[in-house]
Structure formats: structure tokens, C-alpha cells
Amino acid sequence: MAWLKERAVLVLGLAVLVYMFVPIFVVVLMSFNDPSTRNVYRFDGFTLDNWLNPCDDPAMCDSLGLSIRIGFLATAVATIIGTMAAFALVRWDFFGRSSSNVLIFLPMAAPEIVMGSSLLTLFVQGGFAGQLGFWTIFIAHVMFCLSFVVVTVRSRLAGMNDTLEQAASDLYATPSQTFWRVTFPLVLPGILGAALLSFSLSFDDFIITNLNSGSDVTFPMYVWGVARVGLPMQVNVVGTLMLVISLTIVLVGEVNSRRRAKALATR
Amino acid sequence: MADTDRRKGLTAYLLMAPAVLVLALFFVIPFYSLVAASLYEPGGSDKEGWEMTYHVGNYVDAVQDYWEPLWHAIAYSAAATLICLVLGYVLAYAIAFKSGRWKSLLLVLVIAPFFTSFLVRTLSWQLILADDGWIVDTFQFLHLLGDDGRLLGTHFAVVMGLAYNFLPFMVLPLFASIDKIDHRLIEASGDLYSNPVVGFFKVTWPLSLPGVVSGTLLTFIPAAGDYINAELLGSTETNVIGNVIQLQATDAGHPNTAAALSMILMVGILVMVLVYIRKAGTEELL
Numbered sequence: 001m002a003w004l005k006e007r008a009v010l011v012l013g014l015a016v017l018v019y020m021f022v023p024i025f026v027v028v029l030m031s032f033n034d035p036s037t038r039n040v041y042r043f044d045g046f047t048l049d050n051w052l053n054p055c056d057d058p059a060m061c062d063s064l065g066l067s068i069r070i071g072f073l074a075t076a077v078a079t080i081i082g083t084m085a086a087f088a089l090v091r092w093d094f095f096g097r098s099s100s101n102v103l104i105f106l107p108m109a110a111p112e113i114v115m116g117s118s119l120l121t122l123f124v125q126g127g128f129a130g131q132l133g134f135w136t137i138f139i140a141h142v143m144f145c146l147s148f149v150v151v152t153v154r155s156r157l158a159g160m161n162d163t164l165e166q167a168a169s170d171l172y173a174t175p176s177q178t179f180w181r182v183t184f185p186l187v188l189p190g191i192l193g194a195a196l197l198s199f200s201l202s203f204d205d206f207i208i209t210n211l212n213s214g215s216d217v218t219f220p221m222y223v224w225g226v227a228r229v230g231l232p233m234q235v236n237v238v239g240t241l242m243l244v245i246s247l248t249i250v251l252v253g254e255v256n257s258r259r260r261a262k263a264l265a266t267r
Numbered sequence: 268m269a270d271t272d273r274r275k276g277l278t279a280y281l282l283m284a285p286a287v288l289v290l291a292l293f294f295v296i297p298f299y300s301l302v303a304a305s306l307y308e309p310g311g312s313d314k315e316g317w318e319m320t321y322h323v324g325n326y327v328d329a330v331q332d333y334w335e336p337l338w339h340a341i342a343y344s345a346a347a348t349l350i351c352l353v354l355g356y357v358l359a360y361a362i363a364f365k366s367g368r369w370k371s372l373l374l375v376l377v378i379a380p381f382f383t384s385f386l387v388r389t390l391s392w393q394l395i396l397a398d399d400g401w402i403v404d405t406f407q408f409l410h411l412l413g414d415d416g417r418l419l420g421t422h423f424a425v426v427m428g429l430a431y432n433f434l435p436f437m438v439l440p441l442f443a444s445i446d447k448i449d450h451r452l453i454e455a456s457g458d459l460y461s462n463p464v465v466g467f468f469k470v471t472w473p474l475s476l477p478g479v480v481s482g483t484l485l486t487f488i489p490a491a492g493d494y495i496n497a498e499l500l501g502s503t504e505t506n507v508i509g510n511v512i513q514l515q516a517t518d519a520g521h522p523n524t525a526a527a528l529s530m531i532l533m534v535g536i537l538v539m540v541l542v543y544i545r546k547a548g549t550e551e552l553l
Binding site: 010013024026027030081082092097109111112113119140143146223224238247250 | 287294364
């Protein structure tokens, strides 16, 4: 009893964590499900079919392809221009700096439905109602990923002290050598983290995309569409894969940075 | 880096320009379009064009027709935020103070569920709460639910779905705040004969307030606009404003109603946030 009293908070905390994993467990389980009919959604039997034939419904894989393409493209653009802005905000003093900070903050505080419907209004008023599709989704995704990139890279930059950079320039490195050999490698984990965040935001977005996609269908929109008529089990395969891939990336990054910290400490 | 260390020069503008341009074109200007659209004469259409008549009546009509989904969205979101605060605080506190060397692993685990798609996760709840699922069976067995009682399609399911989906937005800022608290302050309160509960409310809670404020905002704002949970876990009784805006914004609906509702939601949230921040006394956050 004393043991439990000592650890009550930890036990409760772990219970919350377990609660967070309950639906994930169901998703992984259902990816091995062999359903008897398409409309009844419960575990009927074990099969590997869903994993072996992920594209049983070609529409799902098409939507997946679109989401991946948009995710990569929007992430690349948002990460590059967001990183540039983060450098300006941390390293430079310029007129409009604090209003730029507010501008960066606002999209993260606005509800998605409002951003999505206002963007649609702009597109319609600008005469692009007929051209809704890949590029309007891309624009929307760059817009809402950008702030998250800036904030992530900015906090990495702000937490860095500049002694290493000063040392480099004391040792006669040119500003560009200092930047590419010292500053950039130090900020890189922050940039990669921002890119990962940006990709998952883009890949997972439904509300803004649904308003601005015209007739194109991204993966979340496909899931939304089939949710009523019965979900193919392959959707759970995708859900499981997303989890496994991103966890691997995060854990490899974590292990790498620990190893590097250890190497630095023992040198 | 201190303010005085910042460089000066035009480079900063070149670095800022693309980001500012994207946000100006696709975030700020759309708001202008939205305000305009909310004031158009209601008779127009996307094909025939819209006439600007500063028709404030759009707002009156929107509130009259859709006060219920508006109220639902705010109520669900507030309830979900409260649940998130309780669950999130326990989890963040446990990770910050009780997890020892497992801290960073546990933090990864907090975010991990959210790498699977939002929609797939929500549909997974649909399955868990289903009428013939074991949760409903258990609840019926314990007489918490009537024999034909259900969870899916109720207010409870929607609130629970929202609370589940936005929990990490609460945990992460709370963790950041609680993790910074100097443990010696809590020990000191114990040394001065305060019992742990009083110590918590007089020391830990006030010091974690910045995290509480940003966590509740990060949960409440997106949850108020969300309609995925209300649609997938609710019923026609649980319609929320996000869904109305989505349906009205497309060509089949009334874009100016959608615009007026978006404005009402936006301004409503803004007012609530400002009042809340003032009450919480943490204005330096913004």
C-alpha cells in the first residue's frame, strides 16, 4: 500500500498513457483483421491479406500517393522559407520584427475551419474556383505548416549559444564557412524536427484540405468518404505504417543525439 | 542571445520576405475576403457574382439559424478542454517529476499515437464505443447505461473524442512548465508543514500556470472548430458549427452564411481568449 501511495501519480500518469494507446492498439489489430462483411466492423479472424494487398482499393493508394506528393513538396517549401525566417527573427534586429512574430503566431491560433473557409473565399473571389486541386492544397499546406517550422527552428536557434561560432571566426573562418560548418550542423536537428512535424501536419490535414481540394482526394479525405460505407481494412495498414515509420525516425534521431552527446562528453 | 547581439542589415528582410509574403497572401488577405463575403447581398452566387451591400443581416440570419451548432461547438470544446486539463496534468506531472531517466522516452510515447492519422484514430473510437462493443456491454452490465442505451451518437462520445484527439496539445505545454519548477520550492512547502495537497495548490499549480494557459488555449481553439469528432462519433443531434461552415462554404451552400459564421467563431474565440488570459493574469504570454 505504501508502495502504491508513493507512486500513485506515476501509476495514474501511466494509465493516461495507456488510454492514449487504446485506439492505436485497435488500429494495429484491425490491420490483421479478416472481416466477414464490409459493413460489420469487428475482429473476425487473423489474416495477412491486408498487408500483402495494400492497394486492394486502388482509390486508396491514389489518395495516398497524392498526400505523399503534397506532403513532401509543401514540407520542402515550408521548411526552407520557415528556416530563413527563423534565422532572421533570432539573429537580426530589424524594423517589424515583433509584428512578424505576431504574424507567425496567428495561424497557429486560428481554428482550421476559419483558415480553410477564408482561403476558399479568396480562391473563389480570385476566379480560381475551377482550378481547385493540387496547387490550392499545396498553397494551403505551405501556409499552415510555415508557422510550426518557424517556431521549431526558432526555439532551437534561441537555445544555442554562439561561443562555437565566435571560436570559428576567431580562427579565421569566413562567415560562410562559419555558417555551413558550424551554425548549420548545430541547427540541423531543429530543421529536421520541423520538417517531420510539417510533413505529418500536411499528411494528416483534413479540415482545410477538404475545403480547398476541388475534386482531388487526399488520404484523410478518402477515409472520410469511405467511413460511412465501410472502411477497407487496408486503411489500418496505412495507420500502422505511419506510426511505425515516424516512431523509427524519432527514435533514430534520439539515439543519434544521445550517442553524439556521449562522444562529446568522453572526448 | 541578448537583444544587443542582434545584427542589423537588409539581409533580415530578404530572409523574412518569402514567409511574410506567403502569410500575407494566403492568411491575411483571405481574412479580408472573408469579411467582404460575410457582408455581400445574400442573393448572389459564385457564377453570377456577388454584390457588396454591407448586408449585416447575414450575421443575424446565421446566428438565428445556427445558434445550436455554435453552442454545441463551444460547449463540447470547453468540456473536452477541462477533461484534457485533468488527464494532461496528471500525465505531465508524472513525466516531469516521477519518470527519472525514462523522461524522454515517455515524451516520445505521448506524441506517438498522433502519428497515425487523425481520422483513423477517431474511427477507431467509433469501433470501441460501438453499440455491440464491450464498453457498452460493460456499462449496461453495471447499469450505467440502460439496456438499449448507447455511447456512440451521444454528447459524451463527441466530448471524449475531442479530449482524446487534442490531449497532446495539453500535455506538451504543461510538461514544459512543470518540468521547469524547482523541486526545492515544493520540498520547502513540505518542510514548513504544508500538507501535499495545500502544497500543490499554493506552489506547483501557480508555477505551472503559463503551461495551463497555453495548454488550454491550444486545446480549446482547434477543438472549437473541429467537426470530425462530432460527425464520426456523434449523430444529427450533435451537429457543430465547423460542419455547418464546411457545408455552406461550398458552391451548393451559402458562402456568405459560411463567412459570417466563420467570423462569429473567430471573434467569439478571440474574445473568450482575451478575457481568459486577463483572468489568468498571464498577459506576458502574448
